[in-house]
Amino acid sequence: MTSHVQAYRASLLHFRNDPAFDDDATLWHTDGLLIVAAGKVVAAGNYSKLVPTLPAGCEVHDYRGKIIAPGFIDTHVHYPQTDIIGSPASGLLPWLNTYTFPTERRFGSNSHATEVADFFLAELLRNGTTTAAVYCTVHPQSVDAFFSRSHARNLRMIAGKVLMDRNAPEFLLDTPESSARDTADLIRRWHNKGRQLYAITPRFAPTSSDEQLKLAGELATQYPDTYIQTHVAENTDEVAWVKQLFPDARSYLDVYDRCGLMRERALFAHCIWLDDADRARMAATRSVATVCPTSNLFLGSGLFDFAAADRLQMPVSLATDVGGGTSFSMLVTMNELYKVGRMSGVHLAAQRMFYMATLGGARALQLEGTIGNFSAGCEADFIVLDPKATPLLARRSATTDSLEEQLFALAMLGDDRSIAATYSAGVCVHARQP
Known part of the structure; x- marks a missing residue:
């Protein structure tokens, strides 16, 4: 398990509630930053607001063009x-x-x-x-x-x-x-x-x-x-x-x-x-x-x-x-x-x-607060979704004009190839081969 601070830049997607019953349930940052330490989430939000909080010398893993979501x-x-x-x-x-x-x-x-x-x-x-x-x-x-x-x-x-x-x-x-x-x-x-x-x-x-x-x-x-x-x-x-x-x-x-x-x-x-x-x-x-x-x-x-x-x-x-x-x-x-x-x-x-x-x-599973979103203190289990993983998905993603359309395209056209990386407790446990 990692003990030092790690940071990941990408679009961020997670939820505070069921979107079917709460119009403010979805948390989305087009240019986001996920900060992790000791296998747990420290913070998640807008890149511009969070990057000044990083310790000196902290490497930012750049996943721009992709979406980081909970595992x-x-x-x-x-x-x-x-x-x-x-x-x-x-x-x-x-x-x-x-x-x-x-x-x-x-x-x-x-x-x-x-x-x-x-x-x-x-x-x-x-x-x-x-x-x-x-x-x-x-x-x-x-x-x-x-x-x-x-x-x-x-x-x-x-x-x-x-x-x-x-x-x-x-x-x-x-x-x-x-x-x-x-x-x-x-x-x-x-x-x-x-x-x-x-x-x-x-x-x-x-x-x-x-x-x-x-x-x-x-x-x-x-x-x-x-x-x-x-x-x-x-x-x-x-x-x-x-x-x-x-x-x-x-x-x-x-x-x-x-x-x-x-x-x-x-x-x-x-x-x-x-x-x-x-x-x-x-x-x-x-x-x-x-x-x-x-x-x-x-x-x-x-x-x-x-x-x-x-x-x-x-x-x-x-x-x-x-x-x-x-x-x-x-x-x-x-x-x-x-x-x-x-x-x-x-x-x-x-x-x-x-x-x-x-x-x-x-x-x-009665595990809210442990896994499932990026609230501070949650275990850092997350994935990196690639909206351009296949030629067809890339073509469709290029024409989406809302978050809902982009996620719908991933759900309808995505598969294992859409998972660029998987992290468990802050450790990369799968990386898609080029």
């Missing part, structure tokens, strides 16, 4: 599924059985898990993602491998061991007791170690018994500053299956609610087939919907209802859901997010999509 935050992704991204299937459940479960079997090997974790983390950084909520496998060593590699890079990551005691291949099953014991051990080993944070991770209701879900809820109460992550209401076949397995529950979401798994820091992937009672319950408990547009389109699961979520003030965040999702890029994910919104009659402004991928993600 992207992906609130739902599966690192063991890296090798099955882009695998064909007729839907969610066949995809799980054909590709996911056989692939996850290999994560009983520490060497395999470590090799995949290294590639996965490098791919996140190449795409500008500096924080992610990550699913491991049922194997505790898959968690150890992931956190070991993340900790070595000093990244801010969240992860957890999948809990799964039924309706999956025997070689991937744990038991309620072993899953609770392993999870508690992993929490003690990794939660708040450096920049690592732990998530209690029932895969989804069909692969956990009532007993396992109740023990997960007890762990969530015992360790209130940990995260909870799972899936809900992704696919109509899945919803019907849950109704058969839990006939006494009012809804799929209610299965989790009854077990004490809804609270702040609880992340529910997909949330497509919810009703308004579910959405109101999400809002009341401050549980977060992690919206996964590329995965939902790829698997034909359905379209997230933004209008209903906003009407009931349900917290939402943005996620890639690799490997059901088809790209590590949050820019590509914004592209698909916009189209999902349009299909349901909603126009998502580019500024809101960038908010969702930065401060919105930090708020979903």
